[in-house]
Amino acid sequence: MTEQTGKHLKMRPHRALWEYATTPTRATLFLRTFLPWQIVRFLIINAKILSMTLRNEGLDK
Amino acid sequence: MARIVVLGAGVSGHTAAAFLRRWLGKDDEIVVVCPKPDYNWLPSNIWVGVGRMSPEKVVIPLAPIYRRHGIQFMQSRALALHPEGKPSDPKPYVEVESTLDASMGRREELSYDFLINATGPKLNFEATEGLGPGKQSYSVCTADHAAETARVFLENVERMKRGERRRFVVGTGHGTCTCEGAAFEFIVNLEFELRRHGVRAQADVIYLSNEYELGDFGMGGAHIRRNGYVTPTNIFTESLFAEREIDWIIRSHVRRLEQGRLYYETLEGDEKDLSFDMAMLLPPFSGVGLKAYDRQGEDITARLFAPNGFMRVDANYEAKPYEQWLASDWPRTYQTPLYPNVFAAGIAFAPPHAISEPHVSKRGTPIFAAPPRTGMPSATIGKTVAHSIADIVRGKGRPMHTASMAELGAACVASAGADLLHGTAATMTVLPIVPNYERYPEHGRNLDYTMGEIGLAGHWVKLLLHYLFMYKARLRPGWAWIPE
Secondary structure (H helix, E strand, O other): OEOOOOOOOOOOOOHHHHHHOOOOOHHHHHHHOOHHHHHHHHHHHHHHHHHHHHHHHHHOO | OOEEEEEOOOHHHHHHHHHHHHHOOOOOEEEEEOOOOEEEOHHHHHHHHOOOOOHHHHEEEHHHHHHHHOOEEEOEEEEEEEOOOEOOEOOOEEEEEEOOHHHOOOEEEEEOOEEEEOOOOEEOHHHOEOOOOOOOOEOOOOHHHHHHHHHHHHHHHHHHHOOOOEEEEEEEOOOOOOOHHHHHHHHHHHHHHHHHOOOHHHEEEEEEOOOOOOOOOOOOOOEEEEOOEEEEHHHHHHHHHHHHOOEEEOOEEEEEEEOOEEEEEEOOOOEEEEEOOEEEEEOOEEOOOOEEEOOOOOEOHHHHEOOOOOEOOOOOOOOOOHHHOOHHHOOOOOEOOOOOOEEEOHHHEOOOOOOOOOOEOOOOOEOOOOOOOOHHHHHHHHHHHHHHHHHHHOOOOOOOOOOOOOOOOEEEEEEEEOOOOOOEEEEEEEOOOOOOOOOOOOOOOOOOOOEEEEEHHHHHHHHHHHHHHHHHHOOOOOHHHOOO
């Protein structure tokens, strides 16, 4: 059996998965590249990664 | 005076060698044995594979760095370990074979006081007929592979610009693959690039994986606390794929590839096939095929290595059902039980069991993701092993240093499009890497440290990490202060 995939094909047995997936709202998409918000997120992500790294280092003390 | 031999100069081996040099005296010798002349910062191979970065930017020649820091470098391939030496001399040694053009194939016995096996994996393309570069699919596992992938990808882009429709399949080329995160990262980058080139409408993009659920990534997925919910990573991944109109096929084992078509088996035991114009499929990993012999020359490979070729260390390798797996099964010191002066770090150590729940198809084919050992834990393990050896050499008499993957956290920043203002990346952190249900009964992990989000900031973090870790790998001033 040949798997049917792709948007242009009618038979897509797994396409139903898409329809149940959570998708972002326009506001979420906007925030993903909105510079002031992303600068804040950049600081927060770095702080989280750094705290995890320091915790990893501390495990061996 | 001690001689420490490090086999391999990937993230784990390079880190171990650098810290050993830093912590040990001038009289102690650090020898790195690696078949390739360059260090490769693997996470950025994704950008090479879609043509956004040149391969030269992800590799660094090792010899000048090691020369500058007093580390001996042998461009050779390790063949066999002799941890008991030979009848005439009990000094342990490793047999190596040169890969330099000038001395190709010349064998040498390299004695050691301590050995770190950090050889990384063998890219086992042979496991699937037709898989891999030079055959029917492409890879991003090395900088050269990624450069070839980029060339073919851009050729396809040109064809789409002329109006042709193309189908891209990205994922795992075997039912027992690991590193699904790399396939995930590549497919979202590829999709981003198709949009950037203005040809997305002419492309079908399909993710094909051995994972039981999207977002498993070989670590049984994760749970993220976000917007008032605790959300599993399959929701996170499905959402991104749905948004990008990427189709997916999971729970699949690729059996063989021929030109433009692959054949796969599903967990239900069905045989299916899928046509493609370009496929980037990761290979399964195995050990590099090191052999081991005792003093009398008897083959002890099976005692030192697991059947998959990875080295047995201080883990609990007792076969037991999934329900009985424990975080404490995972190794802590990476010391081999048979020979206390031999360690394995990074991908080279044998995991005691998978992290994801194992599944077998109705035909008896294992189809589930093998445990990943990404850059962050690999580097931490390399440093930890170096610390233990340095303490022993300096006679400090301290207990061994530890770095269990059931205690370590890891951050994974998966690029989802490379652009300084419009790119994004999925930032994921988990703690611990191996779920610890004794400590965190509900989800196996500490949700205060486990996170996932997509945004431009993630791309900046990924870019920052690229330059930071390339700087660190060059062992420039202050390198040791950059965390693993």
